Amino acid sequence: MHIDYTVQIWKEGSQFVAHAMPLDVMSSGPTLEAARIALDEAVHLFLVTAADIGTLDEILQETGYKFQDGKWVSPEWVAIEKHSVTMGV
Template identity: 40%
Template structure:
């Protein structure tokens, strides 16, 4: 019996508040969602990324998009894990214009 490979992805979630709505954003894939709470915004972002993955997989472009977005594929046991690029710095900056 052949073991099935399980695909997984780890990704970055940024959350901020606009008025009374929490916005959740994944910068690597440029996918966003929102919710009335932080928890709901996270759940909705996961769902949006699942739909993104399903759609690009059907189109045959998933691997290419993940690689172009900086994800690296690692194989561990019976899992294939797409790891997001490591964030090295995150800060607010100012620019006069």
């Protein structure tokens, strides 16, 4: 089975944090590439575990995936944006 996911990566101190959207799985590493590799492992283990316990289809549906033509299609992201707000505190 092949499942696509979108990844967002940012830096926190000396660590790179990677977030697999919309699965909401995260991991980190000391380099950008290490964070990517760690995230791919975490996503793989998450999905394999979900399949093993029989909840994979439910999880994918709840996270916006659609089952079309015999395969799972990931949600289409239209933007990843950085916003800010000014507070009078």
